[in-house]
Amino acid sequence: MPVAGLWGSDIPAQSGLKTVRDPYTGREVYVVPALRPDWAVLHVHEADAQGNARVFGSPFWDRSMSRAARQVIVTAERIVDTAVFQRQPELTLVPHFMVAAVVHTPRGAWPAACFPDYEVDHTAVRAYLAASRDPAGLRAHLAAADGASVVAR
Amino acid sequence: MSEPAVVDLMAVCLARLLRDGERVLHGVSSLLPMVAVNVAKRLHAPNLVYLSVAGGVDPSPPRLPWSSTDQRLTVGATAIFANEDFYDLCARGGIDVVFLGAAQIDRAGRINTSAIGDYDRPKVRLPGGGGAAAIMPTAGRIVVWRTQHTPRVFSGFTFFAHRPISLQPHSSAAHAACQQTILGYFLLILLSRNSSHALRSLRTIPRSKPRCPCSTTPSTYSRASPSQPLRNRPSTFSMSKPTLSAYGIGSSSASLGSSSSTPPP
Numbered sequence: 001m002p003v004a005g006l007w008g009s010d011i012p013a014q015s016g017l018k019t020v021r022d023p024y025t026g027r028e029v030y031v032v033p034a035l036r037p038d039w040a041v042l043h044v045h046e047a048d049a050q051g052n053a054r055v056f057g058s059p060f061w062d063r064s065m066s067r068a069a070r071q072v073i074v075t076a077e078r079i080v081d082t083a084v085f086q087r088q089p090e091l092t093l094v095p096h097f098m099v100a101a102v103v104h105t106p107r108g109a110w111p112a113a114c115f116p117d118y119e120v121d122h123t124a125v126r127a128y129l130a131a132s133r134d135p136a137g138l139r140a141h142l143a144a145a146d147g148a149s150v151v152a153r
Numbered sequence: 154m155s156e157p158a159v160v161d162l163m164a165v166c167l168a169r170l171l172r173d174g175e176r177v178l179h180g181v182s183s184l185l186p187m188v189a190v191n192v193a194k195r196l197h198a199p200n201l202v203y204l205s206v207a208g209g210v211d212p213s214p215p216r217l218p219w220s221s222t223d224q225r226l227t228v229g230a231t232a233i234f235a236n237e238d239f240y241d242l243c244a245r246g247g248i249d250v251v252f253l254g255a256a257q258i259d260r261a262g263r264i265n266t267s268a269i270g271d272y273d274r275p276k277v278r279l280p281g282g283g284g285a286a287a288i289m290p291t292a293g294r295i296v297v298w299r300t301q302h303t304p305r306v307f308s309g310f311t312f313f314a315h316r317p318i319s320l321q322p323h324s325s326a327a328h329a330a331c332q333q334t335i336l337g338y339f340l341l342i343l344l345s346r347n348s349s350h351a352l353r354s355l356r357t358i359p360r361s362k363p364r365c366p367c368s369t370t371p372s373t374y375s376r377a378s379p380s381q382p383l384r385n386r387p388s389t390f391s392m393s394k395p396t397l398s399a400y401g402i403g404s405s406s407a408s409l410g411s412s413s414s415t416p417p418p
Contacts (some may be wrong), residue, residue, distance in 0.1 A: 058208025
């Protein structure tokens with residue numbers, strides 16, 4: 001797909017990006033190959049059992065990732081009735097037919113944020129950074145964090 | 154009154170680069186621009202359109218978060234403008250100012266956020282530029298900011314020599330970007346090198362916003378041609394130095410438009 005900009009940067013040469021001539025203006029335009037990951041895993045606020053999913057607040061790249069990936073796994077704070085989606089279909093970020101699996105994972109984004117439900121747990125992030133300096137510390141931290149996230153619920 | 158902290162002055166300097174009504178974007182790891190945009194919007198630029206990687210349009214968070222990606226930057230927002238949206242907007246010339254961080258800045262205003270040393274065997278592997286390479290030629294102005302000012306950061310830049318700085322004006326957007334880049338870090342380096350002088354000077358900064366003589370409206374600038382990369386172009390534009398007077402520092406003149414720099418052809 002075409003991408004504006006990139007002129008003057010070393011990145012196109014480094015990445016082997018090519019240009020094509022815009023048939024309408026005659027200008028050269030950089031084009032990048034499509035990213036096609038096998039899976040996108042998206043954490044959302046609400047999903048239904050069919051896989052419809054919606055995000056409150058900012059979706060960042062969720063929409064693009066859901067379209068780029070061959071398959072989507074949705075992890076959701078809450079599972080709601082399909083009727084909830086039917087009342088406001090414009091809020092559905094990922095429709096069910098694109099979703100391979102739905103997993104009910106309350107506080108699934110912890111220690112990061114699922115705003116506005118909960119914000120970043122800075123204390124937990126700092127503890128992770130300190131513990132993850134060596135593999136043993138990381139293992140111990142992950143074991144402890146598993147319990148902590150349950151408690152935090 | 155005690156002297157303000159240098160970092161506060163940096164935020165104020167960045168804020169004063171913004172004009173009322175402009176569309177301004179900052180990305181991740183941009184705490185200082187986040188503060189600057191909020192300062193500008195609360196003081197001299199109430200109609201500034203505030204966009205950020207967090208997605209909120211014109212948020213008004215009661216407290217600023219620890220991260221410029223934090224979704225607290227959607228609190229009070231009137232719309233969610235997701236990442237695809239602002240990249241597309243920038244690509245079609247719809248964003249006036251973007252703040253970019255950099256590990257290194259060179260004398261031509263180019264920035265490095267990829268690697269120090271050979272790309273494949275770098276001395277330091279940097280986090281990468283995100284969308285900077287796409288945004289830099291397409292945004293109306295780029296303000297490159299950096300809180301640490303060392304010779305390693307300003308690679309190839311000789312601040313006190315006042316030698317002509319060659320820019321490549323064939324792309325007016327790139328030209329404006331370069332010039333704004335230089336002006337931006339000119340201010341910041343000034344702060345770090347001689348902070349007491351800078352503090353005195355900065356108090357004289359007028360409230361009027363600087364205007365870049367070579368900046369064009371987003372819809373009219375031309376983009377550089379890929380067949381002639383910027384770095385290989387002949388230099389046909391020079392200015393004696395990025396004028397401090399553009400920002401009212403050490404001079405009563407306020408407008409960059411009155412500086413002696415030659416406009417691009």
